[in-house]
Amino acid sequence: MNSIAFQKLQVGDHAQLSKAFHLEEVECFAKITGDNNPLHLDEDYAKTTIFQTRIVHGMLVSSLFSSIFGTLLPGLGSIYLFQSMKFIRPVYLDEEVTARVQVKELIMEKKRVAFDCVIVNSKQEVVVTGEAILLPPQGEAQ
Numbered sequence: 001m002n003s004i005a006f007q008k009l010q011v012g013d014h015a016q017l018s019k020a021f022h023l024e025e026v027e028c029f030a031k032i033t034g035d036n037n038p039l040h041l042d043e044d045y046a047k048t049t050i051f052q053t054r055i056v057h058g059m060l061v062s063s064l065f066s067s068i069f070g071t072l073l074p075g076l077g078s079i080y081l082f083q084s085m086k087f088i089r090p091v092y093l094d095e096e097v098t099a100r101v102q103v104k105e106l107i108m109e110k111k112r113v114a115f116d117c118v119i120v121n122s123k124q125e126v127v128v129t130g131e132a133i134l135l136p137p138q139g140e141a142q
Helices: 023-033 058-071
Strands: 014-020 079-087 096-107 112-121 126-135
Touching: 014 058, 023 058, 058 079, 058 096, 058 112, 058 126, 079 112, 096 126
Parallel strands: none
Antiparallel strands: 014 096, 079 126, 096 112, 112 126
């Protein structure tokens, strides 16, 4: 697990994480959040939609950003302050996606960091885009 202090971050620093979401994870997310939309859970219902099959909750997919921020960049000790997202394409069960974040701005006066965020599917099609602002660890982290 990384912990990169504000003073060590640079514009252009980036990290990524790949994952496929399986039915059990989608069901668990639905149980935790109460989002029981049949589009995610009921194959018969999902077949009647524009997607023709179940899709992963967009918020579950975008949680990969949180995983990156909390463990890779900036890592341990980071505080998530803001996230915007635009959901562009669906993510299907068992489809691998890759989330990538990149430092776009160091906000010196507040010691905060702005990130560009993107998730792509295995065809390199963008499925989620957004921006985030974090308060990274201060002081003498890595």
